[in-house]
Amino acid sequence: MAISRVRSLFSLSKRKSNFNSSLLQLSSLRRFSSSSVPSQSERVGFIGLGNMGSRMANNLIKAGYKVAVHDLNQTVMKFFSEKGILTKDSPFEIAEASDIIVSMLPSSTHVLDVYTGPNGLLCSGNMLRPWLFVDSSTIDPQTSRRLSAAVANCALKEKKDHWETPIMLDAPVSGGVLAAEAGTLTFMVGGLEEAYLAAKRLFLSMGKNTIYCGGAGNGSAAKICNNLALAVSMLGVSEGFALGQCLGISASTLTKIFNSSSARCWSSDAYSPVPGVMDGVPSSRNYEGGFASKLMAKDLNLATTSAQEVSVKCPLASQAKQIYMELCNQGHGMKDFSSVFRHYYSGKDEL
Known part of the structure; x- marks a missing residue:
């Protein structure tokens, strides 16, 4: 992946007291309609434009989604900008311009930085614009579960259909660069099942198989x-x-x-x-x-x-x-x- 340096992290320690209550909140969410699927009119923010991410983002663009992108690599940012794709200077700016966030990053440290670091996706507090966060990075299940709880502890700035709180799915992929290019990836998805069903159209714009693996962190596992x-x-x-x-x-x-x-x-x-x-x-x-x-x-x-x-x-x-x-x-x-x-x-x- 192209994101190659790590910005200073905000400690998750301030969130730890909220994690247990977040998990309870997540488990008590009312059941949502699986017909509430994302449409191509929704704005997708994509973070991480490396070998995999750049191809996945390109397939979302081909599918008709309104995509904005962010990466620390200015060369790849220029490439997308010259194609007429909206680019943003930070994850926070991506969040402010998106209904859905997709991240594809090299490591747990990079994911934590993008979510909780300065100008990260969660840096504005507990009011978020995106209703769905999808992390396709390959990271440890524990980090996926902590971030899922942190996202669930937030509220939406604007209600989205039946969704009353933002949701995170861990959705790493298999197939490699060739499958990312061809749009034939397999997504292994952990998180709330209703969110998985709602996001299926999004996944199938980048892959050909989706497998629901269970609760938060199970996709990463x-x-x-x-x-x-x-x-x-x-x-x-x-x-x-x-x-x-x-x-x-x-x-x-x-x-x-x-x-x-x-x-x-x-x-x-x-x-x-x-x-x-x-x-x-x-x-x-x-x-x-x-x-x-x-x-x-x-x-x-x-x-x-x-x-x-x-x-x-x-x-x-x-x-x-x-x-x-x-x-x-x-x-x-x-x-x-x-x-x-x-x-x-x-x-x-x-x-």
């Missing part, structure tokens, strides 16, 4: 579990290819075997880590333009930390985290996570 499995499968596929090459079997041959037998997975049939095997994937362009290894290391850290908090053994996640941290320490953090084939296993290109 689903995403870190998904990425844990993805990281381990990529390591397994890369390890198999590297060993095969050393034993005299070409990656193309192993690809046919994997994909017609029990080793088949997304890393083998849609996202090959071996340069020269598959077109249109990061390995075909020197591992550029995909899901950065540093982000995979970050997600694996979220997974292992969450596992420790609930006393679950995750030895494969722990080993995968160490491998991706090693890649980052060797200077490959910006390369796609499939570059583990080349930079950890010393795998060779397919000739």
Whole structure:
């Protein structure tokens, strides 16, 4: 993602006393009509215009939503401005101009900054203009739940249809940059189910699948579990290819075997880590333009930390985290996570 520095954070400690009451308020909300769906006439503020966010915002624009955008990267802001898209200088300004907020940011720290930092989405107090906040960042479930409670503790400046209080959904995505470009992402959504149903049209403007995961934070939990499995499968596929090459079997041959037998997975049939095997994937362009290894290391850290908090053994996640941290320490953090084939296993290109 393009937001690359962290502004000083407002402490959430002042909000902690409100969190328990907020959760009670959230649970006591009256049931809303699922027919209250957002229309393309609603104003959507999009924050975070990196590899994923810029493409998601572009798909909302194509769908006819009135979109305003914000990012710290002035180059990408200029790009959207030159396309005639409204740009704003801060998250607060985005909130004042929007009915719905969508954020796509690199980490929990960035999300906290955007929501609670100076000129953040919540900096004006407990009166908010947007009725719906959607965070598609991959962050820890605990942060998603705290922010959901903080949003629910606010009131709307203007009532929106049946909604009497602003709502937050955690809605991380799967599919990567290619799916963000094509509008075929899968959204894993946590939060109030009525809000999920109301936001479905919005999600389907950026993706093709939406899965309701339960209460606040469950979307974030689903995403870190998904990425844990993805990281381990990529390591397994890369390890198999590297060993095969050393034993005299070409990656193309192993690809046919994997994909017609029990080793088949997304890393083998849609996202090959071996340069020269598959077109249109990061390995075909020197591992550029995909899901950065540093982000995979970050997600694996979220997974292992969450596992420790609930006393679950995750030895494969722990080993995968160490491998991706090693890649980052060797200077490959910006390369796609499939570059583990080349930079950890010393795998060779397919000739």
